Amino acid sequence: MGGGTAGAADSQAAATSAAAMAAAMAAADPAAPLAPALQVIVLGSGGGPLENNVTAFLVRSLASGWTKGSVVAVDAGVHLSAIVKILEKTQPQQLGEADGPSLPHVLTTGPFAGLEVCNASAEANAAHIHRDLIDGYLITHPHLDHIAGFVINTAGLPGARPKKLAGLPTTVNAFKNHIFNNIIWPNLSDENNGAGLVTYMRLVEGGSPALGKGEGKGYLEVCDGLAVKVWSVSHGHCIERHSHRGSSGSVRHGSFDASSAGIGGDPRAILTPARGVSHHHSMPPNLGAFLQDRMQGGQGGILSGGQTSRRGSGFSGVQAPDESVCVYDSSAYFIRDVTTGREILIFGDVEPDSVSLSPRNRQVWQEAGPKIAAGKLVAIFIECSYDDSQCVDRLFGHLTPRYIIEELTALAEEVVAARQVTAEQTEKPSAAAAAAAAAGDNKKRKRADTGDDNNNGGLALPKRRPTPQPREREPRGRRSDDHPISPKSLHPKQRVSSSSSSHGRDTTTTTTTTTALSQSQSHSHSTSPPTSVPMPMPLPIYPPPSGSPSGSNPPTSIAESDPQQHPEEGEESGRGLSLSQSQHDDDMMTSPTTPLSTNLSSFTHPNPPLVSSLHNALEGLKVVIIHVKEKLDGGGTPPAGEVIFEELGRHEKEGVGLGCEFVLSRAGEDFIL
Numbered sequence: 001m002g003g004g005t006a007g008a009a010d011s012q013a014a015a016t017s018a019a020a021m022a023a024a025m026a027a028a029d030p031a032a033p034l035a036p037a038l039q040v041i042v043l044g045s046g047g048g049p050l051e052n053n054v055t056a057f058l059v060r061s062l063a064s065g066w067t068k069g070s071v072v073a074v075d076a077g078v079h080l081s082a083i084v085k086i087l088e089k090t091q092p093q094q095l096g097e098a099d100g101p102s103l104p105h106v107l108t109t110g111p112f113a114g115l116e117v118c119n120a121s122a123e124a125n126a127a128h129i130h131r132d133l134i135d136g137y138l139i140t141h142p143h144l145d146h147i148a149g150f151v152i153n154t155a156g157l158p159g160a161r162p163k164k165l166a167g168l169p170t171t172v173n174a175f176k177n178h179i180f181n182n183i184i185w186p187n188l189s190d191e192n193n194g195a196g197l198v199t200y201m202r203l204v205e206g207g208s209p210a211l212g213k214g215e216g217k218g219y220l221e222v223c224d225g226l227a228v229k230v231w232s233v234s235h236g237h238c239i240e241r242h243s244h245r246g247s248s249g250s251v252r253h254g255s256f257d258a259s260s261a262g263i264g265g266d267p268r269a270i271l272t273p274a275r276g277v278s279h280h281h282s283m284p285p286n287l288g289a290f291l292q293d294r295m296q297g298g299q300g301g302i303l304s305g306g307q308t309s310r311r312g313s314g315f316s317g318v319q320a321p322d323e324s325v326c327v328y329d330s331s332a333y334f335i336r337d338v339t340t341g342r343e344i345l346i347f348g349d350v351e352p353d354s355v356s357l358s359p360r361n362r363q364v365w366q367e368a369g370p371k372i373a374a375g376k377l378v379a380i381f382i383e384c385s386y387d388d389s390q391c392v393d394r395l396f397g398h399l400t401p402r403y404i405i406e407e408l409t410a411l412a413e414e415v416v417a418a419r420q421v422t423a424e425q426t427e428k429p430s431a432a433a434a435a436a437a438a439a440g441d442n443k444k445r446k447r448a449d450t451g452d453d454n455n456n457g458g459l460a461l462p463k464r465r466p467t468p469q470p471r472e473r474e475p476r477g478r479r480s481d482d483h484p485i486s487p488k489s490l491h492p493k494q495r496v497s498s499s500s501s502s503h504g505r506d507t508t509t510t511t512t513t514t515t516a517l518s519q520s521q522s523h524s525h526s527t528s529p530p531t532s533v534p535m536p537m538p539l540p541i542y543p544p545p546s547g548s549p550s551g552s553n554p555p556t557s558i559a560e561s562d563p564q565q566h567p568e569e570g571e572e573s574g575r576g577l578s579l580s581q582s583q584h585d586d587d588m589m590t591s592p593t594t595p596l597s598t599n600l601s602s603f604t605h606p607n608p609p610l611v612s613s614l615h616n617a618l619e620g621l622k623v624v625i626i627h628v629k630e631k632l633d634g635g636g637t638p639p640a641g642e643v644i645f646e647e648l649g650r651h652e653k654e655g656v657g658l659g660c661e662f663v664l665s666r667a668g669e670d671f672i673l
């Protein structure tokens with residue numbers, strides 16, 4: 001597990017030279033596997049409630065060594081204290097003392113192996129790392145558990161250069177208006193007569209086409225050897241009357257919630273690129289900038305039917321008098337090693353497309369798919385805040401294992417499509433030309449038949465699920481709840497049992513899907529009647545593809561999956577799988593974020609050829625689980641991360657088997673990728 005903490009200075013140096021070699025090899029042979037090029041240090045792996053382990057990473061290009069400004073932080077819920085903790089564990093004993101290693105000293109173990117330190121004190125060395133090595137902070141969203149370390153550390157440790165605070169304009173605006181506002185915290189920024197310790201970098205969503213070239217087009221170089229591209233994603237919704245939000249005069253930039261925009265036609269036409277391999281065919285990569293321009297140009301009315309769209313920072317909702325739903329913006333960063341082109345993808349908090357009022361994950365997967373197919377994108381850091389027992393109305397904009405699988409299935413579709421395009425493109429030109437000529441008419445006819453007008457460059461792609469539609473909102477007239485409300489108090493009549501909410505999360509445990517969990521937690525959780533329990537969405541579990549490795553050696557043997565032989569497990573799985581549509585709909589009414597029934601049917605009636613092709617589609621990809629929320633139950637309950645890990649493994653085994661490697665992140669560890 002984990003990355004390369006075992007690595008000593010030797011291995012770090014080897015990795016660095018390997019990165020240089022890889023670049024040379026890649027230039028000679030584009031198909032050659034790339035050597036590690038990136039390091040990710042996990043400073044904070046959790047999502048609370050413990051405030052000393054909240055989201056924070058350091059990323060660097062191995063080729064850059066430990067030079068000034070060579071490290072970029074991704075979120076900084078914790079920061080300096082976590083670096084101190086790592087150094088305290090990994091600096092040699094008696095460093096700088098008569099009977100210990102002399103100073104300066106090159107660390108030989110831990111995530112900072114290879115770094116020369118000049119102090120015996122771990123704190124002083126951590127201060128050096130913060131002050132001199134880390135220049136840029138990529139913030140996914142402005143929630144406290146992602147920014148607190150940065151805010152506190154930056155005031156106390158000014159360096160010679162301002163820290164670059166980079167994020168979507170919504171994030172930057174939130175810092176301006178709600179953090180560095182001389183109320184919550186002094187204005188450390190270089191705007192509005194601030195102290196100048198922080199300079200804001202407003203990133204263009206989807207990358208600016210004016211930046212970079214070739215495969216690096218659109219990427220912004222944020223530090224030595226690293227370039228980034230950001231996409232906005234959704235992190236739950238807020239359902240309250242909030243006239244205070246957006247009243248600051250900040251116009252929301254970047255991401256765009258067409259579901260609430262009042263734009264005619266299918267919102268996916270704008271939000272979601274066509275199912276082509278490259279969405280850039282159908283949408284400018286800097287859609288955010290385009291919309292930003294439109295809005296700044298006094299055309300904000302396009303968002304709200306003629307009303308000025310003034311929105312609160314970090315929200316995708318439209319601040320219109322008759323609108324009371326907004327979506328928290330978060331983001332996902334593609335981080336690219338400039339020398340080798342190797343990439344990782346790090347998500348901030350994110351919710352599943354299937355429950356989102358503003359589904360935006362598909363566009364990230366459409367960008368990621370071809371990169372995975374090309375072997376460039378090697379790891380995805382994605383949150384899994386809760387285990388599968390968390391009911392939908394308590395997701396608060398987060399993922400659980402079942403939704404991770406759902407999202408990764410969408411990614412797998414994009415990877416398969418990209419591979420197919422590559423395969424077709426590398427066919428003999430003459431054969432391809434002949435086939436294209438022969439198939440041209442057919443395809444035209446087929447597109448007309450299906451109504452699918454996506455332009456895939458003339459290539460027949462496997463049919464992928466469309467991005468879920470934003471949920472239709474109730475007509476205003478039908479809502480009597482025109483008061484500040486929380487999501488869980490919506491549709492009170494539709495709630496099956498009021499005891500469900502009073503029991504909180506405990507009532508959800510009957511949805512537990514792992515045998516281990518049900519055994520270990522059955523004593524400590526309430527046993528509410530099943531009718532009061534929101535049921536889980538059926539998982540995207542497909543039969544193993546015939547002829548595939550799992551066909552001959554299926555991960556779930558008949559005996560294993562036979563409910564007669566394993567009644568407990570069979571019952572749980574069976575319930576999730578055989579749930580009727582009407583029963584499912586009833587259960588999901590407990591949540592305002594009820595997944596669309598179309599999503600459900602897409603899971604229960606998958607396209608067989610596509611399902612088959614998804615098996616092992618993500619082989620070679622590392623999926624690092626972050627932002628796990630501890631339950632702090634005590635009493636021998638397994639840590640939340642272990643439960644999540646087990647559930648992911650079970651979904652992999654019983655589902656299509658996407659083939660990726662799941663890794664649970666832990667603070668203090670690192671990944672060499």
Ligand SMILES: Nc1ncnc2c1ncn2[C@@H]1O[C@@H]2COP(=O)(O)O[C@H]2[C@H]1O
Pocket residue numbers: 047048143145349396397486487
């Ligand atoms: N409506 C709500 N009621 C109670 N807790 C919430 C609500 N919305 C968000 N939260 C919690 O607040 C937390 C803020 O950070 P997170 O998004 O990590 O996780 C969130 C939930 O744990």
